Amino acid sequence: MIKKRILLLSLVLFGTGYTQLALAQLDTLQRVVAGRTNSTAQLKKPYVILISADGFRWDYAKKYKAQNLLKLSDQGVAAESMLPSFPASTHANHYTLVSGLYPSHSGIVGNDFYDANRKEKFKPRDGSWFGEEPLWVTAEKQSLLTASFYFIDTQAPIKGIKPTYSYLPNPAKEIFVKDRVIAIKKWLALPEDKRPHFIACYFPNTDHAGHQFGPESAEVEQAVQFVDDAVGQMVAAAKESGLPVNFIFVSDHGMTPVDNKHPLTIPVSIDQSKFVTVSQGNYVCVHAKDPADIIPMYEKLKADNTPGYNVVLKKDLPANIHFGPADDKYNRIGDIMLMAKYPQVFNASPKPNPGAHGFSAYELKDVHATFFAWGPAFKSHLQIKPFENVEVYDVMTQILGIKGLPNDGKGTLAKEILK
Ligand SMILES: [Zn+2]
Numbered sequence: 001m002i003k004k005r006i007l008l009l010s011l012v013l014f015g016t017g018y019t020q021l022a023l024a025q026l027d028t029l030q031r032v033v034a035g036r037t038n039s040t041a042q043l044k045k046p047y048v049i050l051i052s053a054d055g056f057r058w059d060y061a062k063k064y065k066a067q068n069l070l071k072l073s074d075q076g077v078a079a080e081s082m083l084p085s086f087p088a089s090t091h092a093n094h095y096t097l098v099s100g101l102y103p104s105h106s107g108i109v110g111n112d113f114y115d116a117n118r119k120e121k122f123k124p125r126d127g128s129w130f131g132e133e134p135l136w137v138t139a140e141k142q143s144l145l146t147a148s149f150y151f152i153d154t155q156a157p158i159k160g161i162k163p164t165y166s167y168l169p170n171p172a173k174e175i176f177v178k179d180r181v182i183a184i185k186k187w188l189a190l191p192e193d194k195r196p197h198f199i200a201c202y203f204p205n206t207d208h209a210g211h212q213f214g215p216e217s218a219e220v221e222q223a224v225q226f227v228d229d230a231v232g233q234m235v236a237a238a239k240e241s242g243l244p245v246n247f248i249f250v251s252d253h254g255m256t257p258v259d260n261k262h263p264l265t266i267p268v269s270i271d272q273s274k275f276v277t278v279s280q281g282n283y284v285c286v287h288a289k290d291p292a293d294i295i296p297m298y299e300k301l302k303a304d305n306t307p308g309y310n311v312v313l314k315k316d317l318p319a320n321i322h323f324g325p326a327d328d329k330y331n332r333i334g335d336i337m338l339m340a341k342y343p344q345v346f347n348a349s350p351k352p353n354p355g356a357h358g359f360s361a362y363e364l365k366d367v368h369a370t371f372f373a374w375g376p377a378f379k380s381h382l383q384i385k386p387f388e389n390v391e392v393y394d395v396m397t398q399i400l401g402i403k404g405l406p407n408d409g410k411g412t413l414a415k416e417i418l419k
Pocket residue numbers: 055090207211357
């Protein structure tokens with residue numbers, strides 16, 4: 001009751017009640033690592049704001065008339081599409097964007113996966129699962145400050161390091177687009193030794209709507225408009241700062257309609273005492289506890305000849321998805337893979353959605369992602385062909401002027417789009 005009164009009082013006292021409350025709330029949710037500053041060499045470096053809109057398919061901006069994104073990408077760089085790495089899922093591709101590594105090389109091979117060395121399933125809040133360094137850790141090690149507003153996998157310290165500024169998940173889920181804009185304004189207004197040069201933001205809206213209602217829905221259109229409006233506000237906030245801010249707008253993957261009326265099931269013939277199975281929707285990883293069981297199980301599954309999916313040994317997966325035994329650095333890809341034949345998907349709880357992703361970008365354009373970039377570091381009015389998302393990392397390290405780590409990118413995108 002008292003709490004309610006205070007809330008009411010603050011609403012009355014401040015004409016812009018929402019903003020005041022949001023600020024107070026934001027301050028309690030923000031985590032700041034004390035004692036960090038930009039080194040003198042980093043003070044005059046440019047700024048990069050990386051905005052990721054989950055599941056924002058390559059064609060959404062045009063299809064749903066995202067006015068801000070269309071205008072800004074026309075002024076800067078617009079890719080026809082960007083190929084997500086395999087699997088076209090959220091954790092895997094966010095990590096690829098900030099490391100330049102294919103998921104098999106970063107070890108973040110999906111949203112759910114099993115590590116055959118550790119003998120346990122992925123826990124995204126546990127930093128020990130991340131064997132490779134993301135951009136924010138590399139930047140912080142070089143005394144260039146970073147910030148995250150809910151960017152995927154910034155919750156756990158990786159190699160003991162978190163972004164200098166980050167936000168805890170809000171249990172009340174009352175964090176609105178305005179909060180991200182306020183946070184960006186506040187970060188860019190900090191004294192230069194405390195000001196983050198790399199800011200990563202995340203929006204889940206388009207992915208949620210796409211899964212639940214399918215990519216061709218009014219709900220996805222609304223989500224696209226929501227994200228577009230947020231981008232407009234962020235750009236205005238950055239402009240106000242007068243700083244050389246570069247924006248990169250990306251998604252992790254696209255979205256495609258799937259057959260959710262006839263979901264596939266994991267075959268009962270797989271003995272759960274001898275194998276671990278993990279479903280990703282578009283495939284199931286089957287890990288053998290004893291390698292001697294792989295071939296007999298594979299032959300049995302092949303003989304079942306079940307329509308709806310292909311049974312494939314890890315070594316026989318297509319080379320262009322970089323998911324074979326030589327790529328599987330952390331031993332996290334199944335020995336046997338059950339690959340759903342699009343548009344079919346494996347069952348999910350409580351039931352499969354009408355929209356999904358995960359499939360190979362070389363087989364399905366619907367899973368392609370969005371890439372737009374604008375700001376002083378980028379060429380103007382440039383339209384480019386589709387490219388692999390391992391290339392984005394080098395673009396960011398070059399703008400920030402930091403030494404990036406070896407990765408799977410070839411540096412072609414940076415050459416093409418940077419001034
Ligand atoms: Zn998704």
